[in-house]
Amino acid sequence: MALLRVIVCLLGLVVLCHSDCTFVELVITDVNNPPNxxxxxxxxHKDFxxxxxxxxxAYSCTSEGLSSCNLLPSPAEVEVSDExxxxxxxxECSSKVVLKSDNTKECSPN
Incomplete structure (x- = not known):
């Protein structure tokens, strides 16, 4: 049973690690009137x-630029078994890997 808990926790980390993130650097075109x-x-417009x-x-605006991370993995990003x-x-911006035969039970990918 403890092994199952460890596998489920690791699966959650796999899903979280597959988030697609991008960063767009802030471009200053007028040094006399920098963006705020x-x-x-x-x-x-979003403040720094x-x-x-x-x-x-999820978006984050800093004086360096705008970062964005997709909170949901795409099906291609998550390895799943036949089951x-x-x-x-x-x-709810959430996801989980479940048994096809019983979607109330989580399962681990191959």
Whole structure:
């Protein structure tokens, strides 16, 4: 039973480690009028040192630039066995690997 708990914990780390992240460096075009924040994917201005989540993507604006990390792995990023499948909940920005035969039970990938 303890081994199963360890495997489930490691599986959670695998899912978390597969998040796709990008960084866009801040570009200063006018040194006399430097930016005071970032512009997000929707064109909205965000102040430096702010963080927000939109559509399961976590954003962070710093004086260095804008970073974004997808909180959900794609099915191609998670290895699953023939008995397992990836379940994604976009409302809660969560995912887990479960048995195909009983999606209430988590299982480990091959």
């Amino acid at each position: 924040g970032c512009v997000d994917q929707d064109g909205t 040192d702010t963080e927000w989540v939109t559509d399961c993507v 397992c499948e990836l379940i994604v909940n976009e409302q």
